[in-house]
Amino acid sequence: METSQSLPELVAAAQTSAKTSEDRISEIQNLMDGSDIQAEEIHAATIALELATVDIFSIFEARMQHHFKRGPFSRKLKALLVENGKTDLAERVHQYYLAVNVLKHGIGASHRELLANPSSLFVVKPSQGITTDDSNIPSSLIDISVSGFFEGLTTTILEAYHFLENK
Numbered sequence: 001m002e003t004s005q006s007l008p009e010l011v012a013a014a015q016t017s018a019k020t021s022e023d024r025i026s027e028i029q030n031l032m033d034g035s036d037i038q039a040e041e042i043h044a045a046t047i048a049l050e051l052a053t054v055d056i057f058s059i060f061e062a063r064m065q066h067h068f069k070r071g072p073f074s075r076k077l078k079a080l081l082v083e084n085g086k087t088d089l090a091e092r093v094h095q096y097y098l099a100v101n102v103l104k105h106g107i108g109a110s111h112r113e114l115l116a117n118p119s120s121l122f123v124v125k126p127s128q129g130i131t132t133d134d135s136n137i138p139s140s141l142i143d144i145s146v147s148g149f150f151e152g153l154t155t156t157i158l159e160a161y162h163f164l165e166n167k
Contacts, residue, residue: 054104063161097110
């Protein structure tokens with residue numbers, strides 16, 4: 001029977017996969033001539049990056065949930081980090097948590113919170129001009145294709161992982 005991968009190993013695999021999507025997005029943007037095919041390719045690569053984002057954060061929550069008895073993992077993690085003087089890490093965890101919620105659920109409380117308190121970690125788009133059908137399209141609300149998004153997410157996850165495992 002094969003041994004389960006550790007969270008750092010899963011993060012490394014996700015980083016490799018995300019890098020492929022990020023490189024493809026950058027390559028297409030540099031060659032962009034406005035064709036429908038290029039727009040579709042960027043959309044497909046962006047969706048792959050969004051799925052990788054949701055997947056790795058979900059894996060992080062599932063693997064680390066055992067550190068808390070009950071309740072919402074991200075809120076409890078944020079409170080524990082603040083309590084231990086790790087306010088920067090707590091804020092980053094919270095911001096990425098909100099971004100992942102928007103990617104998963106579209107317009108809602110997390111999207112409103114991000115709009116009210118803009119993050120320097122990623123770009124949040126207002127919902128004006130987005131139709132009801134579009135509100136569930138993650139790329140219409142958050143631009144995670146910006147350079148450094150996935151790296152910042154995975155760095156935050158690993159820092160929180162090491163904090164929890166060594167507390």
